[in-house]
Amino acid sequence: MSGRCWKAVKMRHVFSHFSEFKENIYNKHLMLFLDYDGTLTPIVDKPQRALLSKKTKQLLSDLTRQRDYTIVVITGRALKDIKRLVGIKGIIYVGNHGFEIEGPQIRFRSPVYSGFRKILRELKPEILEQVSRFKGVFLEDKGFSLSLHYRLAKRSLISEIKTAFEKSVMEYMLTHKVKTNSGKMVMEIRPPVPWDKGKAVLWLFARQKFANKAVPLLPLYIGDDITDDDAFRALRNKGIGVYVGTPKESYARFYVRNTKEVLRLFQELLRLKEGDTQCRN
Incomplete structure (x- = not known):
């Protein structure tokens, strides 16, 4: 092949x-x-x-x-x-x-640069503050990454949830400190490495x-x-x-x-x- x-x-x-x-x-x-x-x-x-x-x-x-x-x-x-x-x-x-x-x-x-875990610790409360008003949303800490799950949220609120998530991580993305990705009813924050x-x-x-x-x-x-x-x-x-x-x-x-x-x-x-x-x- x-x-x-x-x-x-x-x-x-x-x-x-x-x-x-x-x-x-x-x-x-x-x-x-x-x-x-x-x-x-x-x-x-x-x-x-x-x-x-x-x-x-x-x-x-x-x-x-x-x-x-x-x-x-x-x-x-x-x-x-x-x-x-x-x-x-x-x-x-x-x-x-x-x-x-x-x-x-x-x-x-x-290998993940030493400051990345510190960034995740900083981001967690910021994300939670932005999305806490939405029911059916929860944040999962996986050590190397954070995942925001919204499968239980109302479909009519998904666009707002994504906007709130993006708002909380935008500064970190623009300075290339994190990389974001999406999956099935989940948004993720990962290390900025290929x-x-x-x-x-x-x-x-x-x-x-x-x-x-x-x-x-x-x-x-x-x-x-x-x-x-x-x-x-x-x-x-x-x-x-x-x-x-x-x-x-x-x-x-x-x-x-x-x-x-x-x-x-x-x-x-x-x-x-x-x-x-x-x-x-």
Whole structure:
């Protein structure tokens, strides 16, 4: 797939084009990158309620035990949060959109200048002061970032909430002390460095490729959020992107409709690997 010029294309449903999908992943070591909220769990009103089902956890455990799969859970959540929620050994965990990474033989923290945490401490009360009048809004401190969630707020107030948020961070943005980003019903403050899910995925892919030079390696990324577009774009000529949700123009080549179809895809991946093992034997 290398050497081609890629641009955003209309996605195809995985299970309507499964023969093509299988052909792409056949006889390769899959590096399976998985978003959490909206991919492994349905989107819920409050982040703390997004818990893995027993079926999802069992399928993830089964995939992790496969010799030809490397499983990576990559999320905007804090590293300690996602490790607690998934709780499966052998997985590589990526928190804060790539600023924190931990797994078998790997521990990484993106360098953030020393004054950034002080800036977050200064910003927290300023943001809270601006948004405190809105019901259904809460601020999450994730160590490397701050996230303002407004999923529980009235839809008619969202524009005002965004304006209040922007007002509180504007001075810091203009002086390049912070960077802001948006996701599904959330606005975020991150360090002002060129690092995101896409950069983290490429770094992990290169690392894995160097460690397993003799094995054909294919990254497969599954995600539903705006922040996952960075990863789809980064992998557009190196691997496969699968978007979760209503199809749109994207760098992801395939889509599944919902989290139930994500689990169905996991089951198919396990069946394919079992078939490969039987053929080798």
